[in-house]
Amino acid sequence: xxxxxxxxxxxxxxxxxxxxxxxxxxxxxxxxxxxxxxxxxxxxxxxxxxxxxxxxxxxxxxxxxxxxxxxxxxxxxxxxxxxxxxxxxxxxxxxxxxxxxxxxxxxxxxxxxxxxxxxxxxxxxxxxxxxxxxx
Numbered sequence: 597x598x599x600x601x602x603x604x605x606x607x608x609x610x611x612x613x614x615x616x617x618x619x620x621x622x623x624x625x626x627x628x629x630x631x632x633x634x635x636x637x638x639x640x641x642x643x644x645x646x647x648x649x650x651x652x653x654x655x656x657x658x659x660x661x662x663x664x665x666x667x668x669x670x671x672x673x674x675x676x677x678x679x680x681x682x683x684x685x686x687x688x689x690x691x692x693x694x695x696x697x698x699x700x701x702x703x704x705x706x707x708x709x710x711x712x713x714x715x716x717x718x719x720x721x722x723x724x725x726x727x728x729x730x731x
Contacts, residue, residue, distance in 0.1 A: 598624055602635060603642040610646030610688075610719075612695050617643055621723060622730045632727050636720075643719045644712065647688050647698045651711060654702020674700060682706050685714040689722040 602620055609617035621639045625632050677684055677700045685701055688694040701711050 598628075599634070599638050603638050606639040606642030607646040607649075610643040610695070610698075611650055616691075618722075618726050621726055625727050625730045629731055632731060636723050636727055639723050640716065640720045643689075643723075644716045647685075647694070647715045647719070648708075648712060650695055650698035651702040651708070654699040655705065656702075657699070658703055658705070674704075677701070677704060682710045682714050685711050686718040688715045689718045694718075 602617075602624060605615065605620045606617040609615045617639060621635055624635050628635075677697065681704075682701070684697050685706075688697050690697075698711075698715065
């Protein structure tokens with residue numbers, strides 16, 4: 597049951613829902629350190645899938661003219677995302693900013709496979725640090 601809780605918590609935390617997945621991961625690792633690798637994998641996968649849901653929402657939003665107009669304006673956030681492209685998704689683990697990076701990547705229709713790999717790397721690095729601190 598703790599695995600399902602961690603997965604759903606990590607998934608929800610990587611959407612616009614304001615919760616922290618690190619607290620749940622740290623609590624489980626602290627309580628059951630022998631399962632740290634399993635918790636790392638489950639949290640990383642859940643959080644990555646949540647970011648891909650945000651990416652999908654961005655792709656869906658491109659159907660609406662207002663979103664397309666926003667991407668064409670001289671918006672600093674979008675200009676940065678366009679300039680650095682998929683590489684910005686290494687920062688998808690950041691609270692709030694990461695959610696909008698994933699949504700923006702969907703709006704800009706960045707390559708889904710490269711996006712997934714970079715999101716996964718960033719999230720895995722963050723969870724590795726969290727586990728390292730708590731073990």
